[in-house]
């Protein structure tokens with residue numbers, strides 16, 4: 001894991017912030033703001049108002065967040081922000097401490113260590129969220145580790161197990177296996193007794209994914225990823241001709257027809273990401289003959305009730321697996337919030353393996 005230290009000249013960043021906003025005034029906070037749609041350099045550190053929790057909400061003092069592809073899309077102006085989320089502060093996951101309680105909140109006490117998904121606003125010192133969309137941090141995780149969990153593990157479990165019905169003994173094909181979601185999926189599959197096959201565009205990432213538990217890895221289109229992204233024949237061969245029970249597809253585009261061809265009878269394709277594009281031509285006859293099912297999923301725009309369900313799953317299903325050591329976040333690097341622009345450029349480079357965490 002690579003840790004980038006914040007650069008401080010003279011005053012600490014906290015003190016510089018207090019000087020800027022003025023001691024004793026209504027507290028503000030530091031946040032990374034998308035100043036206009038564009039490249040990483042449109043992300044600027046600004047002083048903004050600290051959000052007040054409404055009834056039923058809490059304010060969390062964020063200690064760490066993490067970068068997601070959706071943040072990059074939002075920064076470029078290609079991801080509409082839900083109406084109830086901060087419009088210009090990106091960030092979808094947090095780990096921190098309860099700092100203030102809105103009216104009627106009884107589940108949490110000040111100082112409780114929490115983590116979870118948020119609709120936006122995580123690249124900031126604090127965020128106000130519904131109290132029941134948070135989960136208690138496992139005691140054995142620190143804030144950096146906990147911030148690397150929610151998007152990757154909740155997305156992977158929800159897609160693969162809750163929706164895809166992955167069970168012990170099944171085989172799941174995980175695309176972009178070195179991604180945050182991919183590294184989580186491999187561990188979840190192993191934890192529930194399923195086997196996984198991973199795809200990545202480099203052998204180096206497949207080698208690292210083997211350490212996490214994939215039974216085999218495939219570079220689509222051949223060793224150097226030069227040809228069209230073919231992998232169905234290899235998946236069939238690796239499964240004795242049967243095919244995979246579930247495909248967790250984080251890539252989309254030309255991976256989709258191949259993924260369908262790689263599925264077993266009654267197999268399920270769960271489309272989670274569109275890194276390779278939003279269009280594909282598929283053989284619909286294959287869906288009929290093999291009785292396949294295709295799901296699309298997204299976490300961010302779900303209604304409150306479903307976000308509360310996701311937090312319950314994090315609390316009651318995933319947290320015990322972190323506490324027992326069956327799951328552990330895969331962290332590529334840790335960078336201070338001030339370096340959010342560099343963090344975005346790094347994620348876009350596709351060089352990473354696992355999560356990029358931002359500290360505050």
Ligand SMILES: NC(=O)c1ccc[n+]([C@@H]2O[C@H](COP(=O)([O-])OP(=O)(O)OC[C@H]3O[C@@H](n4cnc5c(N)ncnc54)[C@H](OP(=O)(O)O)[C@@H]3O)[C@@H](O)[C@H]2O)c1
Pocket residue numbers: 067068069070151152155176177178179180181182199200201202205250251272273274275276277297298299300347350351352354355
């Ligand atoms: N639906 C949801 O709610 C939800 C939630 C979370 C994430 N997602 C989506 O899931 C995907 C993965 O997210 P993440 O944060 O885990 O990603 P990540 O950690 O940033 O990793 C993405 C990896 O995908 C591979 N990749 C990138 N472009 C590709 C392409 N054109 N073809 C094949 N592989 C490509 C790269 O690895 P290699 O090149 O080395 O293979 C890259 O390192 C994203 O599309 C994201 O938007 C969706």
